[in-house]
Amino acid sequence: MGLPKPCSILDSVCFDRPDRRASSPRDIAPVPDEQWGETVAAVLTVEDPAAITLEGVRAYAAGQLARYKLPRRLKLVPAVPRNTSGKLDKVSIRSLADGED
Incomplete structure (x- = not known):
């Protein structure tokens, strides 16, 4: 069942960093x-994959989140999948995050 993790809080803490554009497509996904x-x-x-690392995201968020809420995986993609109505495709995102292709 996992531990509760409010995704909107995780998203804002992990990605609303001074070195990131707030409009950059991103998502938080649960993985097994x-x-x-x-x-x-x-x-x-x-834009520059070398500019962001899992360790960097975790270090930035560590002062604001409990350790169990910190991302344990980071997947950099050319485009975040969207469904036919233009919304983030959560199923595809979860598959990407879990390492499935």
Whole structure:
């Protein structure tokens, strides 16, 4: 079942950083975890993939979130998947975050 993680709070803490554009497509997705059932993964687009790391996201958010809420995976993608109505495609995002193609 996993631990509760309010995604909107995680999204704002992890991605509303001074070095990130607030309009950049991104999402937080739950992924399977052996210990907790589910854990947090971050999926986002970046102009320079070398500019952002999982460690950097975790370090930035560590002062504002409990440790178990910090993303344990980071997936950089050229474009965040959207459904036919233009909204973020949560199923595809979760598959990306979980490492499935």
